[in-house]
Amino acid sequence: MxxxxxxxxxxxxxxxxxxxxRPDLLRFAFWLSRDRxxxxxxxxxxxxxxxxxxxxxxxxxxxxxxxxxxxxxEYARSFERKRFxxxxxxxxxxxxxxxxxxxxxxxxxxxxxxxxxLPDEYREPLVLQVLMGFSxxxxxxxxxxxxxxxxTRLFRARKQLRVLCGEDTSLDPPE
Amino acid sequence: xxxxxxxxxxxxxxPHDADPAxxxxxxxxxxxxxxxxxxxxxxxxxxxxxxxxxxDAAGEVVPLRARSPPRRRSSI
Numbered sequence: 256m257x258x259x260x261x262x263x264x265x266x267x268x269x270x271x272x273x274x275x276x277r278p279d280l281l282r283f284a285f286w287l288s289r290d291r292x293x294x295x296x297x298x299x300x301x302x303x304x305x306x307x308x309x310x311x312x313x314x315x316x317x318x319x320x321x322x323x324x325x326x327x328x329e330y331a332r333s334f335e336r337k338r339f340x341x342x343x344x345x346x347x348x349x350x351x352x353x354x355x356x357x358x359x360x361x362x363x364x365x366x367x368x369x370x371x372x373l374p375d376e377y378r379e380p381l382v383l384q385v386l387m388g389f390s391x392x393x394x395x396x397x398x399x400x401x402x403x404x405x406x407t408r409l410f411r412a413r414k415q416l417r418v419l420c421g422e423d424t425s426l427d428p429p430e
Numbered sequence: 431x432x433x434x435x436x437x438x439x440x441x442x443x444x445p446h447d448a449d450p451a452x453x454x455x456x457x458x459x460x461x462x463x464x465x466x467x468x469x470x471x472x473x474x475x476x477x478x479x480x481x482x483x484x485x486d487a488a489g490e491v492v493p494l495r496a497r498s499p500p501r502r503r504s505s506i
Contacts, residue, residue: 278484285482295485366479384444385473386480391444406443413442413472422472426465428438 269309273302276322279387284326286382288333289371297333301325319387320397327397362420369419377412380405431455437462445473 277298284294284301304325305312312321370378380398383389389397395405417424432440437455440447445466456462 281484282480282482286480291485362475363479366475367482370479381476382480385477406440410439410443413445413469416476417472420472423468426438426461426468428435428442 265309269306272315272318273305276319277302279319280322280326282386283323283382284330286370286378286386287326287330287375293330293333297326297329300329304329320389320393323383323387323397366416366420369416372419373412373416377408377415380408381412381416384409434459434462438465441466441469445469 280301281294281298284297285291288294288297301322305322308325312318370381373381380394383394383397384391391402391405391409394400395402398405400408411430414424414427414430417427432451432455434455437452437459440449440452456466
């Protein structure tokens with residue numbers, strides 16, 4: 256009886272944790288995959304795996320990186336399971352238009368389209384930093400890079416993004 | 431003392447970096463101050479752009495365990 260109460264409490268706590276993190280995880284998966292349906296599948300699968308592996312989460316403060324690691328693995332697995340056809344970026348942008356534009360300002364839609372065009376190796380650290388609030392050290396750990404490599408990618412990501420968005424880059428530094 | 435190139439490179443990598451050396455340079459350089467204003471405006475747009483609207487049910491967590499089937503009413 257006591258075990259059952261403890262189990263229920265644990266389950267409820269974990270479910271609440273998933274509930275609070277899910278919007279950010281879904282956004283992260285979306286920017287990773289640039290595909291809403293795939294992002295939803297990846298996050299759902301992540302939740303199931305996280306549920307099964309919850310005992311391996313020793314520090315609740317580290318829950319976000321823990322989930323992101325699972326998401327990145329799941330996303331990689333989705334490529335193993337299915338070979339995706341090469342898609343034109345313009346088609347990709349048009350396909351996800353409801354999520355990208357969503358009745359917001361035109362410049363936001365342009366920025367989102369530019370994010371779609373950014374190479375994966377620049378988009379991912381940028382999303383981790385800006386959306387997920389990760390420090391350089393956390394991004395480095397998550398992506399298996401050095402801190403210097405992360406800073407270089409972040410620098411290049413913003414530099415490219417600003418060019419893609421037609422920003423005034425006259426004061427931007429050279430590489 | 432860092433120069434303009436180093437300052438702008440550092441800011442493009444971490445626009446909210448609170449390093450005192452960066453702040454000191456910004457306060458003493460008009461161009462870098464202008465660069466920072468533009469960059470932070472861009473950054474604010476970027477933050478909003480990444481927060482895409484989620485589908486209606488996105489906040490919901492699909493139950494991890496299947497619900498028990500509904501009990502049958504006993505026929506009297």
